[in-house]
Amino acid sequence: MVSGEVFTAIDIGTAKIKTVIATFTEEKKLRVLGVGIAKSNGIRKGNIIDMDEFKKNIDDSLSEAERMTGEQVSAIYLSLSGTNIEVVTNNGIISVPHGEVSNDDVNRVLDMSQNGVDLMNKVVLKVIPESFTLDMESGVKNPVGMSAKKLEVRSHIFCISSNILSNIKKGIYDVGVDILDIYPNVLAAPEAVLSKRQKELGVVCIDIGASTTDVAVYEEGSLIFASVIPIGGEHVTSDIALGARVSIDTAEKLKIEYGSVGFCKDEKAKDDEIDLAKISKNETTTISRKYLSEIIRARYSEIFYYVNNELKKIGKDGMLPEGAVISGGGAKARDMNDLAKEVLRLPSMIGTPEDSDFISGTSIGDPMFAGIIGTLLLSQKYGVSRSGFKMNLSFGGFFGSIKNALKKIMP
Numbered sequence: 001m002v003s004g005e006v007f008t009a010i011d012i013g014t015a016k017i018k019t020v021i022a023t024f025t026e027e028k029k030l031r032v033l034g035v036g037i038a039k040s041n042g043i044r045k046g047n048i049i050d051m052d053e054f055k056k057n058i059d060d061s062l063s064e065a066e067r068m069t070g071e072q073v074s075a076i077y078l079s080l081s082g083t084n085i086e087v088v089t090n091n092g093i094i095s096v097p098h099g100e101v102s103n104d105d106v107n108r109v110l111d112m113s114q115n116g117v118d119l120m121n122k123v124v125l126k127v128i129p130e131s132f133t134l135d136m137e138s139g140v141k142n143p144v145g146m147s148a149k150k151l152e153v154r155s156h157i158f159c160i161s162s163n164i165l166s167n168i169k170k171g172i173y174d175v176g177v178d179i180l181d182i183y184p185n186v187l188a189a190p191e192a193v194l195s196k197r198q199k200e201l202g203v204v205c206i207d208i209g210a211s212t213t214d215v216a217v218y219e220e221g222s223l224i225f226a227s228v229i230p231i232g233g234e235h236v237t238s239d240i241a242l243g244a245r246v247s248i249d250t251a252e253k254l255k256i257e258y259g260s261v262g263f264c265k266d267e268k269a270k271d272d273e274i275d276l277a278k279i280s281k282n283e284t285t286t287i288s289r290k291y292l293s294e295i296i297r298a299r300y301s302e303i304f305y306y307v308n309n310e311l312k313k314i315g316k317d318g319m320l321p322e323g324a325v326i327s328g329g330g331a332k333a334r335d336m337n338d339l340a341k342e343v344l345r346l347p348s349m350i351g352t353p354e355d356s357d358f359i360s361g362t363s364i365g366d367p368m369f370a371g372i373i374g375t376l377l378l379s380q381k382y383g384v385s386r387s388g389f390k391m392n393l394s395f396g397g398f399f400g401s402i403k404n405a406l407k408k409i410m411p
């Protein structure tokens with residue numbers, strides 16, 4: 001039996017559906033109680049392609065985590081990724097009626113910043129203020145209680161296609177749980193792997209998932225840029241399948257067991273051959289390690305090239321003192337860090353969530369848990385309501401909570 005506030009997060013990924021059930025100690029340290037990982041066969045690039053399979057995968061993942069805790073979950077926080085997540089940066093401006101900025105003024109200006117953004121068939125998931133300007137004074141982080149006639153904000157608006165979201169929600173309700181709030185992975189992953197100091201000094205978090213690479217840049221403690229690049233680990237796998245003429249399953253095994261981003265540079269080892277029969281009984285040939293790593297390196301170089309282009313858009317390429325922190329399952333490729341340093345011209349490190357004293361089984365000290373652990377941390381910080389076991393929570397939740405969440409997600 002578990003006591004205390006319990007938080008459950010489900011991460012809908014292209015490769016895996018992950019569930020983590022956790023609680024927080026008095027010192028606000030995460031304690032994982034249960035982990036569930038299921039295949040993700042019903043969703044591709046964030047779109048549901050098979051509703052029954054999607055529901056089954058969610059149920060499998062959630063049930064596995066529930067079995068570890070011996071309790072039934074009734075409400076969850078959701079982390080979403082995919083190419084249909086869009087980030088738009090915009091400004092909003094209002095006059096301050098009482099000469100002193102209130103919470104209401106802040107909510108109004110954040111609402112205003114959505115004006116002019118094309119939200120046709122889209123739903124706003126989160127609006128994150130970068131900084132406020134009070135009359136002529138710019139760079140204000142929290143303007144509440146300050147004097148001004150005019151309040152301006154620059155904000156980052158995270159949207160998703162409304163059809164896609166309703167299908168995901170339907171699938172989750174059908175499994176029998178409520179959704180308390182939704183965080184885009186691009187916003188959640190950095191919470192688990194970046195320190196306050198890194199965010200202060202300037203850093204980019206690069207979360208390489210299966211279908212997308214999420215980019216989030218921080219400076220002076222605020223999010224200054226975010227975007228989603230539609231390339232990830234599954235592209236590396238399909239390149240191997242095509243290059244080595246093997247099935248996707250064999251290619252995935254080859255990548256994980258023998259792959260490296262840097263091996264092709266090693267002249268002495270260039271003649272090493274991998275016997276494909278060891279991986280699949282359908283295969284009889286071999287592939288050289290050098291060729292395998294050349295394929296992997298080419299796709300990772302492309303990913304970092306696009307990340308660098310995103311940094312160029314804001315004039316931060318090669319200019320972030322704390323460099324790049326790379327998370328997501330794609331960050332586990334061998335020698336990946338060296339390539340990131342080379343292409344991005346930045347210091348680079350792998351971002352792994354801090355492990356918790358999990359009693360048995362899966363450790364969350366793995367870069368692929370960044371998104372879901374970040375979701376739990378954000379939920380604990382800003383959650384509109386707690387997802388305790390067997391609580392009968394109604395869905396006053398997500399849409400009703402946008403304003404509330406905005407209020408609380410201020411830097």
Ligand SMILES: Nc1ncnc2c1ncn2[C@@H]1O[C@H](COP(=O)(O)OP(=O)(O)OP(=O)(O)O)[C@@H](O)[C@H]1O
Pocket residue numbers: 012013014015016017040046081082185208209210211212213232233234237252255256259328329330331332333334367368
């Ligand atoms: N050791 C490894 N070396 C290289 N790639 C790996 C390794 N382990 C996992 N990956 C890749 O990581 C990807 C899965 O990462 P992750 O779990 O973060 O994705 P996801 O959240 O399911 O996907 P997305 O967020 O894009 O929807 C897969 O493409 C997988 O091949």
Ligand SMILES: [Mg+2]
Pocket residue numbers: 011012013014081185209210328371
């Ligand atoms: Mg992911």
